[in-house]
Amino acid sequence: MAPVLISAQAMPVFTVACFFALLCMAQQVRAVSVNYTFMREAVNAPPVAYYDYIIIGGGTAGCPLAATLSQRSRVLLLERGGSPYEDGRVLSMLHFSDVLADTSASSPSQRFVSEDGVINSRPRVLGGGSCINAGFFTRAGAGYVRAAGWDPREVLAAYRWVEDVVAFQPALGPWQAAVRRGLLETGVLPDNGVTYDHIPGTKVGGSIFDADGRRHTAADLLRYSNPDGIDLFLRARVARILFGYKGTKPVARGVVYRDAQGGTHVAYLNRGGANEVILSAGALGSPQQLMLSGIGPADHLRSLGIDVILDLPGVGQGMSDNPMNAIYVPSPSPVEVSLIQVVGITRFGSYIEGASGANWNSHPSGTQPPPPRNFGMFSPQTGQLATVPPAQRTPEAIARAVEAMSQVPDAALRGGFILEKVLGPQSTGSLALRNLDPDDNPSVRFNYFAHPDDLRRCVAGISAIERVIRSRAFSRFTYPNFAFPAALNVTADFPVNTLYGGRRFGGGGGGGDPRALEQFCRDTVMTIWHYHGGCQVGRVVDRDYKVLGVEALRVIDGSTFNASPGTNPQATVMMLGRYMGVKLLKERMLVEGPGV
Incomplete structure (x- = not known):
């Protein structure tokens, strides 16, 4: 095959053109019919109703939590978005990026831009982030479970409950297999085979995409629900949590929410018993909702005219987003369509992953558009x-x-990305309200690479990617004359190789000039959508996820995390919903007896 020639002018846009744009083949998108009899539009909700549990947010944690609690309680689940089953793009791997690119008001993905300038997405759909992510499924490590104070046996049972519905073993194509062999060849050991477990070394994880490329989300876990024990309302926008007082201590009593036509509805907790309002609105939504309801930093709330229910300065603090940096590798050989399947869990604090795509001309028939x-x-x-x-x-x-990308030759759009994600991270920021609109995005700053350890890990991760690209195992998918500095310059907006004073980058063995790679990390930082914090354990909630200083109010979602679990948090967020649902039912039985 003749080599692909890429002009210097085309190279900076080459990377942004490539990834799943290079793989989206024509495919009819069809919605899937799911008969959840308890799922209705919020316009059909009663003006006033009473429940044992009111869950704000039908996302990655909220769905398994609601399904579990419905077995022995009356549950209200409020989701601000629509159903994933009404938008066929959500359920198709090949249309994964279409959803992220849709910036309309009805999109399942709501774009936000951090104060750092990194463009990000938050879910606006039943099933939450599991409806818009890249699908990788992996558990948290044993150390993470211990540090969280979770019962390992109950955690394992909760993971398996989730996995029975949404997790699948991917079949590796040639490109993903080469990434795996390259990681092993370059020392990311041992070979851990196919496993959901988080173990240092190289492994093939799970996926929420099945063999047909159909996405399975947290919304699928609602099949476990007791239909008589749950009401689920879509396009239900919670305005605020309602509080009473027990002495001087605030007690959650219910919520006010609005439907798509602006109608107002009120849901109250039933009196007596172990009834609660539970926030599961995510790392942006949960701290935002607490503040809008009067719980948070008092000065900030007063500045917006919000009556202070409780001065809780930790709300909105500890916001973190795992920085991601990626290297594009154009391939002389056809590559398969793949999302994240293989991961190298390094001992220096970076995760190495890859994804690939195929240009239509590489298909044998040559007939696809x-x-x-x-x-x-x-x-x-x-x-x-x-x-x-x-x-x-x-x-x-x-x-x-976008315009420049349209000028890139089709032949250039073949290859894949190898990326690194920083463990942790240690850099943190904060979240604040912009206004009183619960649908608007709050202001958030993540302070990427503010901590030197995060920058060190990024540099080590980029050097590890270089070693994989240079490996014999990966040679089939690299051009012989495509040097690593060129790969950096394809991805970067500045000429990395000029920072080396004419010396060869990396000396042929990886690990180039750290100063250049540090600048590369800063200038090309992106998100892999694993942001967390804002309602952290110890700052906003206790280890049982009860909001400090408030009764009958918990937060159960990724906003409580001090660090993102595993290489992808979605499995653990789903597990947490099930785990805490089981725990709450046990507590309820102790308080109210087995007849409840």
Whole structure:
């Protein structure tokens, strides 16, 4: 095969054009019919109703939590978005990036831009982040479970309850297999085979995409529900939590929510018993809702005219987003369509992963129409604009990148990305309200790479990617004359190799000039959507996820995490919903007796 020639002018946009834009083949998108008799539009909700549990947020934690609690209680589940079953794009792997690129008001994905300038997404759909992510499924490590104070046996049972419905073993194609062999060849050992467990070394994880490329989400876990024990309302926007007082201590009593037509509804907790309001609105939604309801930093709330129920300064603090940096590798050989399947769990604090795509011309028949050129995990439409430093990722920059991408030859759109994600991270930021609109995005700053350890781990991760690209195992998918500095310059907006004073990058063995790689990390930082914090254990909730200083109110979701679990948090967030649901039912039986 003749080598693909890429001009210097085309190279900066080459990366943003590529990833799943290079793989989206024509496919009919069909909605899936799911008969949840308890699922209705909020416009059909009664003006006033009473429940044992009111769960705000039908996301990755909220769905398994509601399904579990419905077995022995009356549960109300309020979701601000629609159903994933009414949008066929959500359930198709090949249309993964289409959802992220949809910035309409009805999109299942709501875009937000952090104060750092990194473009990000938050879910607005039943099933939460499991409806818009790249699908990798892996558990938290044993150390994480111990540190959280969870019962390991109950945790394992909860994981298996989730996995029976949503987790599948992916079949590795040649490109993913080469990434795996490259990681092993370069010392990311041992070979842990196929496993959901989080173990140092190289492994094949699970996926929420089945063999047909159909996504299975946390919403699927609602099949476990007792239909007589749950009401689920879609497009239900919670305005605020209602409180009473026990002496001077606030007690959650219910919620006020609005439907798509602006109608107001009130749901109250039943009197007596172990009844609670539970926030499961995610790392942005849960701290935002607490503040809108009067719980948070008092000065900030007063500045917006919010009556202070409880001065709790930790609300909105400890916000973190795992920084991701990626290297594009153009391939002389056809590559399969794949999302994240293989991960290298290094001992220096970075996770190495890969994903690939196929240009339509690589198909033997040659009859498929060209794929759309405007969608991809690393495309300008999804906001993953690695070729532009964060502060410059403006709408105008996106428009220029889209136009430039249209000029890239089809033959160039074949290859894949190898990425690294920083463990932790140790850099933290904060979240604050912009206004009183619960649908609007709050202001959030993550302070990427503010902590030097995060930068060190990124540099080590980029060096590890270089070693994989240079490995014999990966040689089939690299051009012989495609040097690593060129790979960096494809991805970066600045000429990395000029920072080396004419010396060869990496000396042929990896690990180039740390100063250049540090700048590369800062300038090409993106998100892998694993942001967390804002309602952390010890700051906002106790180890049972009860909000400090308040009765009958908990937060159960990723906002409580001090660090993102495993290489992808979704399995653990789903597990946590089930785990805490079982725990709450046991506590309820102790208080009210087995007849409840």
